[in-house]
Amino acid sequence: MKFEFDNNFPIHTQLVNQISYYIVNGTLKPNDKLPAVRELAGIAGVNHNTIQKALYEVENLGLIYTNRTNGKFVTDNKEVIKSIKEKLIKERVEWFLTEMKYIGVSSIKLQLKKEESEEGENYEYFKDK
Amino acid sequence: MKFEFDNNFPIHTQLVNQISYYIVNGTLKPNDKLPAVRELAGIAGVNHNTIQKALYEVENLGLIYTNRTNGKFVTDNKEVIKSIKEKLIKERVEWFLTEMKYIGVSSIKLQLKKEESEEGENYEYFKDK
Amino acid sequence: MKFEFDNNFPIHTQLVNQISYYIVNGTLKPNDKLPAVRELAGIAGVNHNTIQKALYEVENLGLIYTNRTNGKFVTDNKEVIKSIKEKLIKERVEWFLTEMKYIGVSSIKLQLKKEESEEGENYEYFKDK
Amino acid sequence: MKFEFDNNFPIHTQLVNQISYYIVNGTLKPNDKLPAVRELAGIAGVNHNTIQKALYEVENLGLIYTNRTNGKFVTDNKEVIKSIKEKLIKERVEWFLTEMKYIGVSSIKLQLKKEESEEGENYEYFKDK
DNA sequence: GTGGTCTAGACCACT
DNA sequence: GTGGTCTAGACCACG
Numbered sequence: 001m002k003f004e005f006d007n008n009f010p011i012h013t014q015l016v017n018q019i020s021y022y023i024v025n026g027t028l029k030p031n032d033k034l035p036a037v038r039e040l041a042g043i044a045g046v047n048h049n050t051i052q053k054a055l056y057e058v059e060n061l062g063l064i065y066t067n068r069t070n071g072k073f074v075t076d077n078k079e080v081i082k083s084i085k086e087k088l089i090k091e092r093v094e095w096f097l098t099e100m101k102y103i104g105v106s107s108i109k110l111q112l113k114k115e116e117s118e119e120g121e122n123y124e125y126f127k128d129k
Numbered sequence: 130m131k132f133e134f135d136n137n138f139p140i141h142t143q144l145v146n147q148i149s150y151y152i153v154n155g156t157l158k159p160n161d162k163l164p165a166v167r168e169l170a171g172i173a174g175v176n177h178n179t180i181q182k183a184l185y186e187v188e189n190l191g192l193i194y195t196n197r198t199n200g201k202f203v204t205d206n207k208e209v210i211k212s213i214k215e216k217l218i219k220e221r222v223e224w225f226l227t228e229m230k231y232i233g234v235s236s237i238k239l240q241l242k243k244e245e246s247e248e249g250e251n252y253e254y255f256k257d258k
Numbered sequence: 259m260k261f262e263f264d265n266n267f268p269i270h271t272q273l274v275n276q277i278s279y280y281i282v283n284g285t286l287k288p289n290d291k292l293p294a295v296r297e298l299a300g301i302a303g304v305n306h307n308t309i310q311k312a313l314y315e316v317e318n319l320g321l322i323y324t325n326r327t328n329g330k331f332v333t334d335n336k337e338v339i340k341s342i343k344e345k346l347i348k349e350r351v352e353w354f355l356t357e358m359k360y361i362g363v364s365s366i367k368l369q370l371k372k373e374e375s376e377e378g379e380n381y382e383y384f385k386d387k
Numbered sequence: 388m389k390f391e392f393d394n395n396f397p398i399h400t401q402l403v404n405q406i407s408y409y410i411v412n413g414t415l416k417p418n419d420k421l422p423a424v425r426e427l428a429g430i431a432g433v434n435h436n437t438i439q440k441a442l443y444e445v446e447n448l449g450l451i452y453t454n455r456t457n458g459k460f461v462t463d464n465k466e467v468i469k470s471i472k473e474k475l476i477k478e479r480v481e482w483f484l485t486e487m488k489y490i491g492v493s494s495i496k497l498q499l500k501k502e503e504s505e506e507g508e509n510y511e512y513f514k515d516k
Numbered sequence: 517g518t519g520g521t522c523t524a525g526a527c528c529a530c531t
Numbered sequence: 532g533t534g535g536t537c538t539a540g541a542c543c544a545c546g
Contacts, residue, residue: 010521018231025233037534047523052535060447068265069530069533088232096225102147103217104154105241112229113236136455139544176546268529276489283491305531346490354483358499360405361475362412365500370492397536424519434538439520456518456545 001027001035003044011046015054016061023063023074024085030076034064037072130156130164132173140175144183145190152192152203153214159205163193259285259293261302269304273312274319281321281332282343288334292322388414388422390431398433402441403448410450410461411472417463421451424459 003018005011022028034040037055041048055072058064062080066072075081089112100108132147134140151157163169166184170177184201187193191209195201204210218241229237261276263269280286292298295313299306313330316322320338324330333339347370358366390405392398409415421427424442428435442459445451449467453459462468476499487495 102150109240111238279489367498369496
């Protein structure tokens with residue numbers, strides 16, 4: 001588990017994304033215990049309050065839950081994980097297509113294929129002038 | 130000409146992008162005169178200092194030049210416009226592919242085709258596990 | 259006997275309340291023996307220290323007493339039980355009316371009627387602008 | 388505008404409630420500018436970060452919005468304000484009725500009447516054994 | 517002057 | 532040792 005930051009954006013936002021990625025891509029599995037807040041702070045090289053803020057938002061998303069005094073855990077609700085994964089993908093795909101349209105790329109073929117192990121169809125986007 | 134903002138990010142950055150888009154997608158053509166700073170401020174509904182700052186950055190990119198007494202104009206250097214367009218596309222494509230990888234989308238086929246009217250090859254990306 | 263917790267508040271406080279409720283509402287009657295601490299811990303799914311601490315507070319309230327070798331029992335002092343019940347009700351009614359006032363509900367009629375089996379008057383609250 | 392705190396609960400939670408109350412009860416009206424974060428901190432006698440955290444949550448509720456560098460304002464969406472008001476009332480009414488049930492108050496008549504100036508029916512609760 | 521972010525460090529509650 | 536809260540103080544971006 002490691003984190004990389006781009007200094008142009010708030011660190012806590014990037015933490016929210018990167019932690020979410022670890023969950024939706026399966027690196028962190030349902031009911032896995034997250035490292036302690038202060039340990040994560042050490043790993044990421046940031047203050048524990050910054051981690052706290054990020055995890056608070058991840059919890060609001062529904063990806064993790066807090067067990068008072070025991071730690072924080074990945075939700076065991078796979079539906080939530082799946083739907084957040086779709087949401088993350090959708091947001092980024094739409095952002096990308098919108099930017100491309102603005103820049104003046106008129107024809108885009110985009111096909112995403114999910115992990116073989118997962119059920120469900122592929123995403124397919126085709127945009128022509 | 131109009132602008133849309135996401136209140137969560139610096140407005141001047143969004144302005145730089147959106148003005149650049151108008152130039153690389155051909156809405157503003159080489160040697161076109163840009164609206165006066167205060168007019169742009171009105172259109173965008175922001176402080177004229179913010180416009181000023183954004184235009185300064187766009188000028189640094191090489192997309193516009195200032196004619197002290199007459200206003201600001203789109204560069205007539207088509208090579209610069211083209212290379213900035215490529216750069217904008219490249220940045221966004223790379224950002225997009227990186228994010229998808231993190232999220233756990235293993236297979237992506239992406240094909241971009243430029244405006245018919247332009248010379249130059251198409252972009253093609255293919256990433257598989 | 260069962261317990262439900264809201265993970266956002268101290269569990270031991272919630273335990274004090276819920277155990278008190280079982281006594282004032284008659285589920286646990288005077289001189290009834292409480293389940294052993296470790297048994298309660300099992301039922302509630304919490305650490306036995308947490309139960310211990312909660313019972314200590316309930317004992318301070320006067321609702322239970324400890325018979326060192328035999329366990330903990332509900333007090334047989336019905337006056338104490340009654341007065342604690344009144345106190346619990348009063349606190350909650352006042353909290354409720356205060357909140358409603360802040361929210362801007364100007365007129366509240368509230369009438370509480372005790373269990374038929376109990377002696378004593380009813381509570382009645384009437385608050386108008 | 389003033390704030391009162393009960394030391395048994397997190398200050399920022401109480402701030403969220405009290406600020407929400409000021410909005411739903413009409414003390415702060417749609418599009419009113421809130422005092423600056425650091426000014427509020429002074430009024431409430433707490434650190435500006437604590438205010439920040441509270442306002443962030445109030446914003447998530449939809450009651451206020453942030454205008455970058457200009458300040459924070461009450462939403463002009465009266466529907467949101469109204470629905471949050473209902474939500475706040477509902478939560479508190481339900482909490483109250485639940486507590487009363489646990490305590491063993493079998494019969495409760497509760498009637499809330501909204502501000503005369505507002506349209507809409509009254510709330511009425513009647514719970515009997 | 518406005519909000520936003522981050523750090524360092526402290527203290528508390530709970531188990 | 533876990534998370535949660537709060538303070539003090541600093542620095543930044545924006546307009």
